[in-house]
Amino acid sequence: xxxxxxxxxxxxxxxxxxxxxxxxxxxxxxxxxxxxxxxxxxxxxxxxxxxxxxxxxxxxxxxxxxxxxxxxxxxxxxxxxxxxxxxxxxxxxxxxxxxxxxxxxxxxxxxxxxxxxxxxxxxxxxxxxxxxxxxxxxxxxxxxxxxxxxxxxxxxxxxxxxxxxxxxxxxxxxxxxxxxxxxxxxxxxxxxxxxxxxxxxxxxxxxxxxxxxxxxxxxxxxxxxxxxxxxxxxxxxxxxxxxxxxxxxxxxxxxxxxxxxxxxxxxxxxxxxxxxxxxxxxxxxxxxxxxxxxxxxxxxxxxxxxxxxxxxxxxxxxxxxxxxxxxxxxxxxxxxxxxxxxxxxxxxxxxxxxxxxxxxxxxxxxxxxxxxxxxxxxxxxxxxxxxxxxxxxxxxxxxxxxxxxxxxxxxxxxxxxxxxxxxxxxx
Amino acid sequence: xxxxxxxxxxxxxxxxxxxxxxxxxxxxxxxxxxxxxxxxxxxxxxxxxxxxxxxxxxxxxxxxxxxxxxxxxxxxxxxxxxxxxxxxxxxxxxxxxxxxxxxxxxxxxxxxxxxxxxxxxxxxxxxxxxxxxxxxxxxxxxxxxxxxxxxxxxxxxxxx
Numbered sequence: 140x141x142x143x144x145x146x147x148x149x150x151x152x153x154x155x156x157x158x159x160x161x162x163x164x165x166x167x168x169x170x171x172x173x174x175x176x177x178x179x180x181x182x183x184x185x186x187x188x189x190x191x192x193x194x195x196x197x198x199x200x201x202x203x204x205x206x207x208x209x210x211x212x213x214x215x216x217x218x219x220x221x222x223x224x225x226x227x228x229x230x231x232x233x234x235x236x237x238x239x240x241x242x243x244x245x246x247x248x249x250x251x252x253x254x255x256x257x258x259x260x261x262x263x264x265x266x267x268x269x270x271x272x273x274x275x276x277x278x279x280x281x282x283x284x285x286x287x288x289x290x291x292x293x294x295x296x297x298x299x300x301x302x303x304x305x306x307x308x309x310x311x312x313x314x315x316x317x318x319x320x321x322x323x324x325x326x327x328x329x330x331x332x333x334x335x336x337x338x339x340x341x342x343x344x345x346x347x348x349x350x351x352x353x354x355x356x357x358x359x360x361x362x363x364x365x366x367x368x369x370x371x372x373x374x375x376x377x378x379x380x381x382x383x384x385x386x387x388x389x390x391x392x393x394x395x396x397x398x399x400x401x402x403x404x405x406x407x408x409x410x411x412x413x414x415x416x417x418x419x420x421x422x423x424x425x426x427x428x429x430x431x432x433x434x435x436x437x438x439x440x441x442x443x444x445x446x447x448x449x450x451x452x453x454x455x456x457x458x459x460x461x462x463x464x465x466x467x468x469x470x471x472x473x474x475x476x477x478x479x480x481x482x483x484x485x486x487x488x489x490x491x492x493x494x495x496x497x498x499x500x501x502x503x504x505x506x507x508x509x510x511x512x513x514x515x516x517x518x519x520x521x522x523x524x525x526x527x528x529x530x531x532x533x534x535x536x537x538x539x540x541x542x543x544x545x546x547x548x549x550x551x552x553x554x555x556x557x558x559x560x561x562x563x564x565x566x
Numbered sequence: 567x568x569x570x571x572x573x574x575x576x577x578x579x580x581x582x583x584x585x586x587x588x589x590x591x592x593x594x595x596x597x598x599x600x601x602x603x604x605x606x607x608x609x610x611x612x613x614x615x616x617x618x619x620x621x622x623x624x625x626x627x628x629x630x631x632x633x634x635x636x637x638x639x640x641x642x643x644x645x646x647x648x649x650x651x652x653x654x655x656x657x658x659x660x661x662x663x664x665x666x667x668x669x670x671x672x673x674x675x676x677x678x679x680x681x682x683x684x685x686x687x688x689x690x691x692x693x694x695x696x697x698x699x700x701x702x703x704x705x706x707x708x709x710x711x712x713x714x715x716x717x718x719x720x721x722x723x724x725x726x
Contacts, residue, residue: 233696235694238695269694270635274708274709307585308593310635311636314692328592328595328631330631331635389697389699391659397697430654430655463658484691
């Protein structure tokens, strides 16, 4: 279910219309107006970047890096091939917003990429789409063809000298490819193993060329910002958290789904929008930003506003905007066991601390869950975490450690009870 | 050696190749393996070698890709491969229940195929559709949402 409350990605989208994704519908909603204006008025690329900077738009994929600033990292005065890449490899457990963007409004992504190409001078782009949503990969290819036929993509866009080619590339089951440098390796036809940084992709990216990579929701926000203004976008959210955001709400709520709301909306309101707790049960905990984000107990969550700074202050992160809601029946040891298994399964195996450490984390949480925990296990988990975090090429190691730390910080008693009594506190 | 990839499959691979710079043909390997697997259900060593030959890559480089990404099958699978997500967000909304129901109904565990070769059951990781849990993929490409036991029965009935 997708619910538009207030925002920009799904503004005026009629989700019930069978072909609401098509170009005709998108144009009726004001789509491609920003592109037409910029091409007709030959607006300077620098001015486009300034507008995006003014919007306060921060990357919607998880890291929250300011988009406009990222675009300025391309080497100045570089002459030669530059690439633009959209990251739709959405596989962070709890996150399902980009899937809905491709389902209901793919042309916003396409127009956003074309505008970014204009601003950055990239002439070729790829949208890397999660293999598990293959039907939407096919639909995106159809949308690309629509845009090409309408003269918005390809050579000499709208009769100008501006050209941009866009292609879809699919993943095929590897969480790690959501990491931008692993994604580039994957497009190059290799195993998706992250690269050392620096150099960052803006300098050495796809095929060794300067490359800008942004998330799907980030690109989908660009047309609105340029159609209206950066300032208007900023005003929708909070300082340092400009605009609106899609939150994917899953777990124990009555109406799981995507909710597009202003950044800074209280969590309690979001929970209400999602129909409240399923079966009238009591809220126990919330993972506010995808499975890698540290869990927060109910009392902290209920006083939280959904924006970058507030969630960071509470000791977690906004991440991809995936809100996993858990009621009083959830055993935190069991919940962590499943998450730890995921990181163990998805570690690419390149760095020893992550390859081996994620297995250790999983096996220890597994034995605690199965009544074989030892009194020293909690210290051991903390120690293994310290030996993974910050010691790997990419952030997957940290992503595996953060949920463990969050659980031990807020629900340590449940782990201790499991170890001492060989059974669960919640039944 | 007989040609395993049909001319249709080769034409589809050509379409993938055209997306990338001519000197980076290997970028098409993920698409090519997907096309090959869709046609042959799983990727035998011979099929991997033929994809490698077609893309002018070393067979080991293609095998490396095929073995890295979870959705490629390097062993035979049933006519219908069913992948169920059991990750936390799905588990909170019946993902594990759906998987257990399938195990019991088909009489197989994860990674196994029914004796008649019809179904293979696989435990999947996040498919990016947690709001529609329980989620099941049929043959990698068809996503089925809200798979309660009743819906599973209905779906299995449709699969010949």
